[in-house]
Structures are given as structure tokens and as C-alpha cells.
Amino acid sequence: MYEIDSIGPVARISFARGKARNAIPIDQWDALREAVETVGASDARVLILRSTTRNIFCAGADIGDLSSLQERPAERSRLRHLMHGAIEALAALPIATIAAIDGGCYGAGVAIALACDIRIAGAKAAFGITPARIGILYPTTDTARLKRLVGEGQAARLLYSAMTVDGAEALAMGLVEQATRDAESAAMALAEQIAANAPASIKGLKRIIAGAEDGGQMFDDAFGGTDFAEGAAAFRERRKPEFRQ
Amino acid sequence: MYEIDSIGPVARISFARGKARNAIPIDQWDALREAVETVGASDARVLILRSTTRNIFCAGADIGDLSSLQERPAERSRLRHLMHGAIEALAALPIATIAAIDGGCYGAGVAIALACDIRIAGAKAAFGITPARIGILYPTTDTARLKRLVGEGQAARLLYSAMTVDGAEALAMGLVEQATRDAESAAMALAEQIAANAPASIKGLKRIIAGAEDGGQMFDDAFGGTDFAEGAAAFRERRKPEFRQ
Amino acid sequence: MYEIDSIGPVARISFARGKARNAIPIDQWDALREAVETVGASDARVLILRSTTRNIFCAGADIGDLSSLQERPAERSRLRHLMHGAIEALAALPIATIAAIDGGCYGAGVAIALACDIRIAGAKAAFGITPARIGILYPTTDTARLKRLVGEGQAARLLYSAMTVDGAEALAMGLVEQATRDAESAAMALAEQIAANAPASIKGLKRIIAGAEDGGQMFDDAFGGTDFAEGAAAFRERRKPEFRQ
Numbered sequence: 001m002y003e004i005d006s007i008g009p010v011a012r013i014s015f016a017r018g019k020a021r022n023a024i025p026i027d028q029w030d031a032l033r034e035a036v037e038t039v040g041a042s043d044a045r046v047l048i049l050r051s052t053t054r055n056i057f058c059a060g061a062d063i064g065d066l067s068s069l070q071e072r073p074a075e076r077s078r079l080r081h082l083m084h085g086a087i088e089a090l091a092a093l094p095i096a097t098i099a100a101i102d103g104g105c106y107g108a109g110v111a112i113a114l115a116c117d118i119r120i121a122g123a124k125a126a127f128g129i130t131p132a133r134i135g136i137l138y139p140t141t142d143t144a145r146l147k148r149l150v151g152e153g154q155a156a157r158l159l160y161s162a163m164t165v166d167g168a169e170a171l172a173m174g175l176v177e178q179a180t181r182d183a184e185s186a187a188m189a190l191a192e193q194i195a196a197n198a199p200a201s202i203k204g205l206k207r208i209i210a211g212a213e214d215g216g217q218m219f220d221d222a223f224g225g226t227d228f229a230e231g232a233a234a235f236r237e238r239r240k241p242e243f244r245q
Numbered sequence: 246m247y248e249i250d251s252i253g254p255v256a257r258i259s260f261a262r263g264k265a266r267n268a269i270p271i272d273q274w275d276a277l278r279e280a281v282e283t284v285g286a287s288d289a290r291v292l293i294l295r296s297t298t299r300n301i302f303c304a305g306a307d308i309g310d311l312s313s314l315q316e317r318p319a320e321r322s323r324l325r326h327l328m329h330g331a332i333e334a335l336a337a338l339p340i341a342t343i344a345a346i347d348g349g350c351y352g353a354g355v356a357i358a359l360a361c362d363i364r365i366a367g368a369k370a371a372f373g374i375t376p377a378r379i380g381i382l383y384p385t386t387d388t389a390r391l392k393r394l395v396g397e398g399q400a401a402r403l404l405y406s407a408m409t410v411d412g413a414e415a416l417a418m419g420l421v422e423q424a425t426r427d428a429e430s431a432a433m434a435l436a437e438q439i440a441a442n443a444p445a446s447i448k449g450l451k452r453i454i455a456g457a458e459d460g461g462q463m464f465d466d467a468f469g470g471t472d473f474a475e476g477a478a479a480f481r482e483r484r485k486p487e488f489r490q
Numbered sequence: 491m492y493e494i495d496s497i498g499p500v501a502r503i504s505f506a507r508g509k510a511r512n513a514i515p516i517d518q519w520d521a522l523r524e525a526v527e528t529v530g531a532s533d534a535r536v537l538i539l540r541s542t543t544r545n546i547f548c549a550g551a552d553i554g555d556l557s558s559l560q561e562r563p564a565e566r567s568r569l570r571h572l573m574h575g576a577i578e579a580l581a582a583l584p585i586a587t588i589a590a591i592d593g594g595c596y597g598a599g600v601a602i603a604l605a606c607d608i609r610i611a612g613a614k615a616a617f618g619i620t621p622a623r624i625g626i627l628y629p630t631t632d633t634a635r636l637k638r639l640v641g642e643g644q645a646a647r648l649l650y651s652a653m654t655v656d657g658a659e660a661l662a663m664g665l666v667e668q669a670t671r672d673a674e675s676a677a678m679a680l681a682e683q684i685a686a687n688a689p690a691s692i693k694g695l696k697r698i699i700a701g702a703e704d705g706g707q708m709f710d711d712a713f714g715g716t717d718f719a720e721g722a723a724a725f726r727e728r729r730k731p732e733f734r735q
Contacts, residue, residue: 135472227625
């Protein structure tokens with residue numbers, strides 16, 4: 001249910017299970033993890049997560065599928081670990097990751113978007129975090145990410161009510177970093193801007209944003225790297241730098 | 246100075262000391278704690294905190310009353326513990342809590358609003374955190390909540406200047422989650438939306454938002470609960486779920 | 491390259507190296523630290539950080555200067571410690587600090603603004619965090635401040651793309667606390683409002699915002715202080731308090 005392709009230095013993983021509104025069955029979480037790892041092993045500089053289907057990004061976990069967990073307790077932690085494995089693989093990618101959301105994004109679909117570095121909402125974007133509608137919960141790491149981005153108050157409002165918000169409201173509360181008409185085009189433009197910058201900087205900055213403890217040493221070492229050699233040369237020669245990976 | 250009533254599954258605690266702009270004397274903090282505990286012992290699914298008085302939510306601590314603390318050091322920590330007891334009881338309620346603020350909300354009144362899960366500002370809302378005007382401080386837990394919602398910069402701006410902001414600016418900085426014309430109606434609409442969702446989800450999500458360490462086990466266990474049994478049955482039968490507490 | 495003056499209780503440190511767009515050479519970080527310490531030793535109640543040059547606040551570190559670090563590894567940690575010394579001295583000042591930004595603010599210039607309590611953007615303000623353009627990184631403490639103010643998502647967007655945002659967008663994402671036409675006038679008006687409040691409150695609130703562990707004792711003690719004596723007297727006598735430092 002995932003397609004991988006690339007446009008120059010930009011890799012794309014696309015949800016492609018349109019008939020089920022890109023809902024993710026229990027047994028498709030591992031394929032998401034594998035798709036992410038495939039991108040991680042490539043020389044892509046940026047990953048865009050998107051959908052091939054109009055008006056839907058990802059409907060979240062497949063609810064029909066979840067019913068089986070009532071009678072099979074052992075499956076519950078299996079689901080949790082599969083979700084966690086895919087979502088944390090995405091969060092751990094050492095390149096920039098952008099979710100281009102131009103349709104419905106619900107439940108675990110929001111958790112996937114939250115694990116990207118940057119979220120861009122399009123005109124058709126709609127966000128809802130819906131476990132309270134059916135009596136289940138939301139994973140702790142995903143709730144923690146939500147809380148860090150929108151604050152405890154908006155996290156409570158979204159989770160308790162299961163309300164749907166559009167791109168403009170999502171931007172206002174910090175659930176997305178950009179709201180625009182066409183999320184795909186904006187994501188590609190941003191990806192190209194990022195891909196033109198120094199890969200070693202993106203990789204290091206991502207670790208520093210995540211709270212790396214050796215940030216001081218990393219800061220010092222960057223001045224001895226090949227990316228800064230090119231950056232400094234370009235500055236002296238008054239030209240644009242061209243970074244290689 | 247507090248009135249308790251309920252409308253269906255929604256309990257309300259109303260500030261009702263309009264002649265003193267709902268300022269809270271030292272000896273009324275414990276009554277607030279008791280009102281909160283009364284709601285906690287009821288079968289209410291949502292609590293709305295509001296005022297019976299037009300144009301004022303809560304003026305904060307009673308300043309005339311505070312003067313006595315100059316000469317009586319032992320009373321200082323007593324006040325602090327009484328405030329803390331009431332405010333933390335509110336924060337610890339295992340149901341959704343909403344502050345409907347449609348008038349002035351100052352000093353400790355803001356601390357009370359901050360201890361609710363969600364804050365809704367009406368057209369008459371005005372917020373000010375004013376200890377710097379009279380030479381006192383703001384409690385650490387309340388300042389920490391303020392900082393988490395609005396960030397260190399806006400916390401400093403509000404606290405150092407003691408400025409007043411309206412609902413729109415409060416929303417923009419994250420001090421409230423919703424700004425609207427009529428805070429009471431919006432709070433009731435939101436409360437009904439929340440009350441229609443699974444009570445076990447709200448209770449669990451509140452613990453997870455607060456950072457519960459056993460969130461993984463809670464997540465798994467929810468699939469075995471009566472709320473999910475109803476949620477899954479309703480999904481299969483294509484009807485709205487009806488959750489019981 | 492720094493000028494210090496004062497207007498009543500408000501001290502000002504002004505970037506004054508307009509010919510180099512207020513870029514900071516390695517050997518000028520210590521002078522910034524000393525300027526901050528000079529203000530700290532004065533009886534100023536508020537510090538405004540500004541520029542004497544139209545259209546530029548601070549271009550950040552001097553890039554020509556940084557090239558020397560390629561060949562001189564020992565200079566790298568020296569630069570890092572000099573930056574850290576100046577920026578943390580600013581953050582540690584026990585009075586209110588306001589950055590009035592009415593022009594370009596780039597790279598380490600943003601780190602300086604982030605170390606102030608409050609940031610005000612004017613009509614000409616433009617913010618960019620640009621290490622990824624030349625292959626270097628951003629210090630950990632400055633990145634942590636950025637993340638706390640704008641969230642991880644906007645921090646990643648700004649740092650990875652090195653994009654420039656104006657005052658309105660900076661306000662929307664929480665990078666500044668106020669956006670207005672004239673940042674200088676707004677900063678002075680805010681400074682005067684703060685300077686009229688109790689100095690002991692500002693000092694204590696700043697420590698509490700920073701997470702002081704003895705906030706409870708500080709809260710109690712404030713009721714015995716001279717500032718509250720004046721505040722309570724003014725309240726009784728229905729006049730404006732006049733606080734002395």
C-alpha cells in the first residue's frame with residue numbers, strides 16, 4: 001500500500017490504498033517501516049510523505065481490523081509495537097522529512113505526520129484524532145509529540161472531542177508548520193530548498209533539535225568538514241555552494 | 246462563593262461572589278477544592294468552570310486580604326498551600342475540564358483557568374497576570390503551566406508588564422484554545438461533544454497527556470474494555486455509539 | 491561595536507558596526523559579554539537590545555572570519571565558548587531584557603535575540619537561521635531555546651531551509667512576542683511599563699520562569715519585602731505604587 005519514488009534528491013513515500021482511504025491494517029505497519037528504511041538506505045536528501053489519492057492523506061488504523069483485538073489480547077501489544085516501529089523509524093531518519101497533507105488525516109495518520117520534521121497542509125486538509133470516538137487510546141510517544149507541537153490545551157481539545165480542524169486552524173495551533181493551497185507543490189519547493197543546503201548540516205541539526213548531548217563537539221567538528229570547505233569557498237568566490245553528499 | 250449545578254452529564258462550578266468581582270479570600274480556597282472534589286465524586290463527564298457575574302470571571306486573590314501576610318509570615322505558606330490544594334485538585338480531576346471565560350480573569354484567576362484542560366475566551370474576556378504590580382510573585386506550578394502553554398517569551402511579557410490581553414491575543418499566544426463571541430455556549434457545545442465520547446478514553450487520554458508512565462499497558466488494555474466493545478459494535482452496525490460510565 | 495546608554499531606568503545596548511551589517515567577529519563576543527555585565531552592574535531595570543543601523547539588527551557571526559576555523563581546530567571551541575559566554579550572560583541578567591528587531595536578524599543574531607526575555611519585531615524585521623547554507627551547525631543551547639519558543643516543527647523548517655521570515659510570520663510561530671510597525675517605540679513603551687512594576691517581582695518572576703527550585707520560599711518571602719509593603723500601601727491608599735530598587 002506504499003509507493004516509493006524519487007525526483008532528483010527528493011524521495012517520496014505515497015500512501016496508495018485509496019479504496020480504503022489509506023487506512024493502515026495491522027499487517028501493513030511493517031511495510032511502512034521497510035519503505036522508510038529503503039529511503040534511509042538511499043542517497044535521498046529529503047523525504048516527502050504523501051498520498052496518491054485525492055482528498056485523503058491517511059484515515060489511520062483500519063478500525064474493522066482493530067475489532068479482532070477485543071478477543072486477542074496478545075495482538076494488542078503486537079499492534080502497538082508495529083506502529084511504534086514504523087513511526088519511530090520515520091522520526092529517526094537522518095534526512096529532512098515533510099508530510100504533504102492535502103486531504104483527511106485521522107487517528108494514526110496524524111501520528112505519522114507528527115513523526116515527520118515538518119507538516120504542510122493543503123486546501124483539502126482535515127485533521128482529527130479520534131480514539132475517544134470508539135473507546136481506545138493514543139500511544140504515549142505520539143501524544144507527547146502532539147503535546148510538544150500544539151500544547152497540552154489543544155492536545156486535550158483535539159483528543160477529548162475528536163473534532164476535525166482544517167489547515168488554517170491546524171497552523172494556528174501549531175499542528176502544521178505551513179498552510180497553503182497546494183500542499184504537494186509547497187512540499188516540493190521546500191524540499192528543493194532544503195536539498196540545496198549542506199547535507200551534513202541537516203543531519204547534525206536534526207540531531208541537535210532532538211537534543212543530542214554531543215552538540216558542542218558536533219558544532220566544532222563541522223568547521224573541519226567538507227560541507228563547510230565548500231560553503232566557505234563559495235562565500236569567498238561569491239557563488240552558490242554546491243554540496244555533495 | 247461557588248455554586249455547583251449540572252446539565253445532563255456536564256457539571257458546572259460557578260464563581261458567585263460578584264460584589265467582589267469573584268476575588269478569592271484566603272479562606273475560600275478550600276471551598277473551591279471541596280467543590281472540585283464534589284464534582285469528582287459525581288458521575289459528571291465534563292466540568293465547566295464559569296462565573297455567574299457579567300464581565301468578570303475571577304479577579305484573583307483578594308488583595309485587601311493579602312495585606313495581612315505582611316505581618317504574619319506563617320500565613321504565607323498557608324495561603325500557598327491552600328491555593329495549591331484547590332488548583333491541583335482541579336488539574337487532577339479525571340474528567341475533561343473547561344474554563345468558560347467571558348470577562349476579566351486576573352492573577353490567581355488565570356492560574357485556575359490554566360489548571361483546566363481547555364480554556365475558551367468570550368468577547369468580554371480580558372486576561373492579566375498582575376503580581377508585579379504589587380510586589381509579589383506567582384506560584385511555580387502555575388508559572389510552569391503558563392510557560393508550557395504560551396512559551397517563555399509570552400510568559401515573561403505577561404508577567405513582567407502585568408498587561409491585559411483580550412481573547413484574540415490570548416488565542417494567538419496559546420493562553421486559550423478557542424476565542425469566540427459567547428464562551429458559555431461554546432463551552433457547553435464542546436462539553437456535549439466530549440460527553441458523547443468514551444469516558445474511559447477521556448480518562449486515559451488525560452493521564453497520557455499528563456505523561457503517565459504506563460501508557461503502553463493502558464493502550465493495550467483499552468481494547469479489552471467495555472467502551473471499545475460498544476465502539477466496535479457501533480462501527481459494525483453503522484450507528485452512533487452510546488457509552489455508559 | 492556596541493554602544494551602551496540609558497534613558498531613565500532603561501539601559502540600551504546597541505549594535506553599532508553598520509558597515510559590516512553588525513556581523514560579530516570572533517573577537518567581539520567578549521565585548522558583548524562585557525557590555526551585558528556593565529548593564530548588570532548598573533541600576534537599570536530593563537535592557538533593550540537594538541541596532542544603530544537602519545534595516546539591520548545583526549547579521550550574525552562574521553562568515554569571512556569563520557573561514558580561519560577550517561585550519562585552526564583549537565579556535566572552534568574558543569569561538570563556541572565566547573558565543574556561549576556572551577549569550578548566557580544576556581540570558582542570566584536579573585532584569586527584563588527586550589530585543590527590538592527592526593531589520594535583518596540572522597544566524598547568531600537570532601541566538602542573541604532568543605536569549606532576551608521578549609522579542610519585538612518591526613516592519614523591517616527579517617529572520618533567518620542560516621548555518622545549513624554554509625555547512626555548519628547551530629549551538630545546542632540556542633537550538634533548545636528556539637525549539638521551546640517555536641516548537642520542533644518550525645525549528646526544523648527554519649534551520650533546514652535557512653528561509654527568511656518576516657515579523658508577522660515570526661509572531662505567528664512564536665519566534666517573537668510582538669510584531670508592530672516600529673519595534674523601537676514598542677520596546678520602549680513596554681520597558682517603561684515593566685520599569686513601573688516592582689523590581690523584586692521581575693527579578694523573582696524571571697527566576698521562577700527559568701524553573702527555580704526554591705520558588706515556594708520565594709513566593710512566601712515576597713510578602714515580607716519592601717516592594718509588597720509599597721504595593722499594599724498604594725492599594726490601601728488608592729494610588730499608584732512607586733517602587734525603588
